[in-house]
Amino acid sequence: MNEQNLSLQEVLRGLQSRRAAWAAMPAPRRVALLRECLAQTRHVAQAWVDAACEARGLDPRGPLGGEEWLSGPYVLMRHLRLLAECGEGKYASLPARLLEGRTVAQVFPRTPIERMLWQGFRGEVVLAEGASPERGQAWHRIGGPGRLALVLGAGNITSIAACDALHMLFAENSVVLVKLNPLLDSLQPVFEQALAPLVREGFLAFCRGGAREAEELALDMAVEAVHLTGSRSTFQSLVWGPEAEAGSSGVPRLQVPITAELGCVTPVLVVPGTWTEADLAYQARHVASMVYHNSGFDCASAQVLLTDRTWPQRAAFLNCLRRELTSLPVRPAWYPGAVSRHAELAGQYPQAEFLGASSERGVPWTLVPDIPLEEGQPGLTREAFCGLLFEAPVQAGGVLPFLDHAVTAANQKVWGNLSCVLLVDPRTARQHARDLESAIYRLEYGCVGVNVWTGVAFGxxxxxxxxxxxxxxxxxxxxxxxxxxxxxxxxxxxxxxxGPFRTFHTPPWFARHRNLPHLGQALCELEVAPDWPTAFRVLAETLRGGLPPGVPGGR
Known part of the structure; x- marks a missing residue:
């Protein structure tokens, strides 16, 4: 056994020895640890963004540095604050309604400040049919032996591993070892500082390593649960063995509970309606931004547009989308395999349109229009993870046939069931409210965004x-x-x-936001000090981001 393995065994033994202490820790002490972690994360936030940008070849003071603020420290800080407030009993009662036998609980926005900053947005949790609206409070359940969980972190979004660790700690009542993706090795000191109170008391640890170390840790007798954010192939190898084929059955070699998030070919359903020129421009920017964010290396990146072939404005919308993608600068293709995946997938479609300039550091944004909506199509069944967008038109002929055919196609012909987006103008939404609600709940996805990218829901x-x-x-x-x-x-x-079909300001997840780093910093401050002076600072930084397309003065 090499020196690194000996060291990891010591880490595992140390975490094992703290299981019972964590399981017995009362809620007030857990809340205090969360508050300490929140202060620590605020302290290291700039270092976090700097390290992430250096690893990806980005300017931390430029617009893309703002992305790292929002998808990195901000997401973790929001987790920490909300967990602490839940532990304090702040959200003991949440509004809920019954819809077709399902309980739907409104969880966002909850405060006057959030309602001001997120006008027109609403977040809901939909429970299984017949389920009661009881909320499990696993981290309030004191006692028991506790357990040790392994988190295998993702390499694309820097907050994922830390947030997954919080979930295993507070929802699953487990002490946690986080094995970082090698792409984020340079951020290990930042994570250890951000969550130092939990690390210091022996409830959380971080380590590095590749696929071999991940496998050895997952199969170690000390590990009692595993959570993975990664690819299907990684999951397959871990659970069934490196030689196993997809769809294996029988006895898995991994004999502990495993949860996982494994990506998706994310569909965007464009409901036909009568859109203005401003609507077309705004939603084209919206969809392009779903491709542009993080160079397309997101599990929620838009990959398939489901349109109505008979929609009179289909061609106009695609032309607006072409202009948007052409105008966006190429971003570094820093995620392994991006260039080869792009070449392989785009190469299977002669109609692929390479938009904008390419460079040695990246691949061009690529639109592939009018692909067949058939099972087995590579654009529908392989996650691109590299800035490719396919359009698959549905032969519908109206709103109701489109909703029926597009929902069925998304459920049955597009790979994955993580998240999807539905774009619908207000007039069409009002005229077909009941059918629209039915479509939302028939979509077999873990998250549905209505007029808003599901990457926002992740945050x-x-x-x-x-x-x-x-x-x-x-x-x-x-x-x-x-x-x-x-x-x-x-x-x-x-x-x-x-979300609203259009906003009066440029949303922070849109490309070409003019003030993203400052807005990201202000949002982080709001998590530490959720008061009105900080909220008005966030509002001011939001307005400095510029006007969206379709608004006079917008660009």
Whole structure:
């Protein structure tokens, strides 16, 4: 056994010895640790962003540095604050309604400040049919032996591993070892400082390593649960063995509970309606931003546009989208395999349109229009993870046929069931309200965004994040179980985040935001000090981001 393995064994033994202490820790002490971690994360936030940008070849003071503020320290800080407030009993009562036998709980926005900053947005947790709105409070359950969980972190979004660790600690009552993805090795000191109170007391540890170390740790007798954020192939190898084929059955070699988030070919359903020129421009920027964010290395990146072939404005919308993608600068293709995946997938479609300039550091944004909506199509069944967008038109002929055919296609012909987006203009939404609600709940996805990218839902830990229930070890699709869900709802079916069709300012997840680093810093401050002076600072930084397309003066 080499020196690193000996060291990891010592870490595992140390965590084992703290299981009972964590399980017995009362809620007030856990809240105090969360508050300490929040202060620590604020202290290291700039170092976190600097390290992430250096690893990806970005300017931390430029617009793309703002992305790292929002998807890194901000997401973790929001988790920490909300977990602490839940532990203090602040959200003991949440509004809920019954819809077709399901309980739907509204979890966002909850405060006057949030309602001001998120006008027109609403986040809901949908429970399984017949389930009661009881909320599990696993981290309030004192006693028991506790357990040791292994978190195998993702390499694309820097907050994922830390937030997954919080979930295992507070929702699953486990002490945690986090094995970082090698792409984030340089951030290990930052994570250890941000969560130093938990690390110091022996409830949390971080380590480095590749696939071999991940396998050895997962199969170690000390590990009693595993959570993975990664790819299907990694999951398959871990559970069934490196030689196993997809869809294996029989006895898995991994004999402990495993949860996982494994990505998705994310569909965007464009409901036909009568859109103005401003609507077309705004939603084209919206969709392009779903591709542009993080160079396309997101499990929620838009990959398939489901349109109505007979929609009179289909061509106009695609032309607006082409202009948007052409105008966006190429970003570094820093995630392993991006260039080869892009070449392989785009090469299978002669109609692929390479938009904008390419460079040695990146691949061009690529639109592939009019692909057949057939099972087995590579654009529908392989996660691109590299800035490729496919359009698959549905032969519908109206709103109701489109909703019926597009929902069926998304459920049956597009791989994965993590998240999807539905774009619908207000007039069409009013005219077809009942059918629209039915479509939202028929979509077999763990998260549905209505007029808002589901990457935003990922950053709101009030909502659950994970694949739709029903997947199995043998047919895992986008994964097993939910994380986030800070309110502790049980029997979760999905999260739904609704937003306005258009906003009066440029949303922070849109490309070309003019003030993203300053807005990201202000939002982090709001998590530490959720008061009105800080909220007005956030509002001011938001307005400095510029006007969206379709608004006079917008760009």
């Amino acid at each position: 709101l830990p009030e909502l659950p994040w994970g694949a739709a229930p029903g997947n199995t070890l043998a047919d895992v699709r986008s994964g097993l179980g939910f994380v986030h869900n800070v309110h502790g709802f049980e029997n979760v079916q999905k999260g739904v985040l609704r």
